[in-house]
Amino acid sequence: MLALSADGTLPKVDYAIFADTGWEPRAVYDHLELLEREIAKPAGIPILRVTSGNIRDDALDPDHRFASMPLYILNKDGRPGMTRRQCTGEYKVKPIKKKIRDLLGYPYPIRVPKGLFVEQWIGISTDEFHRAKDADVKYMRNRHPLIDMGWSRSDCVHYLRSLGLADTPKSSCLGCPFHGNAQWRNIRDHSPSEWADVVAFDAAIRKGNARANASGNKLLGEAFLHRSRVPLDQAPIDHVTAAEWAARQRSLADADQLEQGVVDGCSPWSCRGEVEAVQDDFGLTA
Numbered sequence: 001m002l003a004l005s006a007d008g009t010l011p012k013v014d015y016a017i018f019a020d021t022g023w024e025p026r027a028v029y030d031h032l033e034l035l036e037r038e039i040a041k042p043a044g045i046p047i048l049r050v051t052s053g054n055i056r057d058d059a060l061d062p063d064h065r066f067a068s069m070p071l072y073i074l075n076k077d078g079r080p081g082m083t084r085r086q087c088t089g090e091y092k093v094k095p096i097k098k099k100i101r102d103l104l105g106y107p108y109p110i111r112v113p114k115g116l117f118v119e120q121w122i123g124i125s126t127d128e129f130h131r132a133k134d135a136d137v138k139y140m141r142n143r144h145p146l147i148d149m150g151w152s153r154s155d156c157v158h159y160l161r162s163l164g165l166a167d168t169p170k171s172s173c174l175g176c177p178f179h180g181n182a183q184w185r186n187i188r189d190h191s192p193s194e195w196a197d198v199v200a201f202d203a204a205i206r207k208g209n210a211r212a213n214a215s216g217n218k219l220l221g222e223a224f225l226h227r228s229r230v231p232l233d234q235a236p237i238d239h240v241t242a243a244e245w246a247a248r249q250r251s252l253a254d255a256d257q258l259e260q261g262v263v264d265g266c267s268p269w270s271c272r273g274e275v276e277a278v279q280d281d282f283g284l285t286a
């Protein structure tokens with residue numbers, strides 16, 4: 001959308017906002033710099049970087065309140081579960097809303113006058129139109145220009161390719177539990193230092209987040225980044241053939257999610273409810 005705005009296909013936006021969790025892959029930060037240098041700056045569009053802190057550091061800091069990630073859990077009795085996903089709201093939605101209020105001139109807790117709002121564009125394509133939602137506050141109105149243009153994901157890829165941006169990386173936290181095996185393999189096989197980083201983080205959260213442990217709210221089971229609930233460096237992330245899946249009697253949808261990750265992933269404005277907490281008695285949300 002930034003490029004479409006810069007080249008005049010869409011109207012020129014006043015700002016673009018990047019919500020930084022502090023734990024994106026190096027490739028995403030490099031790409032952001034490239035976009036800023038080659039597209040945003042020449043078009044006079046400022047890219048505003050906003051943040052609520054570093055999600056990785058906060059999870060491991062016993063003195064920091066931590067908005068929990070959607071971790072895979074093995075309860076004491078062996079039952080699988082997941083922790084509540086609060087991170088998207090804390091590390092993406094919150095700092096974006098704060099910046100928007102500041103831009104409007106009505107920082108929290110000042111009431112934004114009735115009728116004053118920003119138009120916020122969200123880059124959802126026609127393949128995922130079901131994710132389009134209205135804003136939950138009156139000072140923002142959501143628009144979905146790609147859907148209005150009838151653009152699918154492949155239209156977007158085609159356009160990016162025409163700009164020389166075929167390698168646009170997927171934005172998400174390096175250690176997001178929503179990764180599929182393809183993403184985990186990509187980190188392992190192409191970025192050894194980032195792989196060491198996520199493996200170390202996976203081991204560090206096995207007993208829950210640092211603050212919950214420090215406050216005596218100990219984990220009664222184990223937490224994992226990988227869906228198999230196996231330590232990441234031992235998890236089965238290598239490609240599994242369709243025949244192997246059939247032998248394991250797993251559905252194709254399951255196989256696809258395991259490989260490609262949770263379909264709806266993490267988006268500040270387009271999360272869906274199916275990855276809500278099914279287990280939360282470890283104080284992981286403390």
Ligand code: SF4
Nearest residue numbers: 087088172173176266
């Ligand atoms: S990318 Fe994953 S870990 Fe990061 S904020 Fe989104 S859901 Fe949470």
